[in-house]
Amino acid sequence: MAEALAKKSAPGRKLLAAARFLPRLVAGGVFVWFGIQKALDPVDFLKQIHAYEFFPEGLWMNWTAAILPWAEIVLGACLVTGIRLRPAALLSVALLVFFTAAVFLRGWALHAETGAALCAVRFDCGCGAGEVWLCRKLAENGVLLAAALLVLLWRGAPARRGP
Amino acid sequence: MSQDRRPILRLLRQSAELALFCAAFGLAANWLSPRGLRLTRDYFPGLQSPQPPAPAAEATEEKPPQSAASSAQAGQAGSIRMIGLEEARRLWESPEREAGLVLFLDARSPEEFAAGHIPGAQLFYHYRAEAYLDRVLPLCEAAEAVVVYCSGGACEDSQFAAAMLTELGVPSAKLRIFQDGARGWREAGLPLEAGPNDSAP
Numbered sequence: 029m030a031e032a033l034a035k036k037s038a039p040g041r042k043l044l045a046a047a048r049f050l051p052r053l054v055a056g057g058v059f060v061w062f063g064i065q066k067a068l069d070p071v072d073f074l075k076q077i078h079a080y081e082f083f084p085e086g087l088w089m090n091w092t093a094a095i096l097p098w099a100e101i102v103l104g105a106c107l108v109t110g111i112r113l114r115p116a117a118l119l120s121v122a123l124l125v126f127f128t129a130a131v132f133l134r135g136w137a138l139h140a141e142t143g144a145a146l147c148a149v150r151f152d153c154g155c156g157a158g159e160v161w162l163c164r165k166l167a168e169n170g171v172l173l174a175a176a177l178l179v180l181l182w183r184g185a186p187a188r189r190g191p
Numbered sequence: 192m193s194q195d196r197r198p199i200l201r202l203l204r205q206s207a208e209l210a211l212f213c214a215a216f217g218l219a220a221n222w223l224s225p226r227g228l229r230l231t232r233d234y235f236p237g238l239q240s241p242q243p244p245a246p247a248a249e250a251t252e253e254k255p256p257q258s259a260a261s262s263a264q265a266g267q268a269g270s271i272r273m274i275g276l277e278e279a280r281r282l283w284e285s286p287e288r289e290a291g292l293v294l295f296l297d298a299r300s301p302e303e304f305a306a307g308h309i310p311g312a313q314l315f316y317h318y319r320a321e322a323y324l325d326r327v328l329p330l331c332e333a334a335e336a337v338v339v340y341c342s343g344g345a346c347e348d349s350q351f352a353a354a355m356l357t358e359l360g361v362p363s364a365k366l367r368i369f370q371d372g373a374r375g376w377r378e379a380g381l382p383l384e385a386g387p388n389d390s391a392p
Contacts, residue, residue: 067224067226069226071318071319072300074228074318085235087230087231087233089234090232094228098217098221099213099216103213112209118206119213
């Protein structure tokens, strides 16, 4: 239907291009923003990774805290500019699935430890946004995941550039 | 079937290439960044189980800080004593602190330190230890008791900082971990001092 709309008229094509660009802008923009926040204070990010007690101790944490913020910036830039778009979308999906699972498990552990309602659990997830409410963070990640999946799975005309 | 698989394989190969590029870019950026991490450094050095705080009655007695030798006798070698609010307060009020024989070290971030720290405390953010060691190590050497604190509660930075100091040669018998931390100090109505780390102990 979208392709049919695009074939019909120039405004239809513009609308379709905008609809395809929006998820890239949302997912890419968030990746770049949170990546910058982490890259500005990698020590804080390292401390937050360490706070996920179910991860094993080791130097892998240093490597992750050093590389991941910049990787997020690169992936976000790829999503926004359209360079290596589908590989960037695939890697973004993989990262978001991992982040979401880790945040949920830590939130669940805090919920079990404190007896607080799941949605009343609040902690610094190390996501680059400071302290967050668990349910809200999971919902945000769900939106980002949907956006990245849309970019990955929406095949058709090349979407290298924005509208 | 093979035609269907090719785009997927291409996508996977391109994704692997992009992942490698991200890793290389991340390593280079971390190396160039003044805030970059040291990849081989243990930022969370382990401690032997700290000793519990002394009983309140003993802690509130008016007495000078224990010497390193007597502290060592009091507990296991290599372990660091935890102290509570009363003992921290006694050490802070003691005349020995004015003489540099009791040193308070704040293991929180520079921002938290600037927002409010125990008066006279020195900043020792062990994650950026190289920026502080030149100043802190001679002070530790001169002191008979070194009280390390962070935010209090579940905060572990005072333990990591103390563990690092012992690795650098500060006798563990000198060290105390003030477990109530800055929060406990503030909640007890004790004074805090705002400002960066430029005051002499």
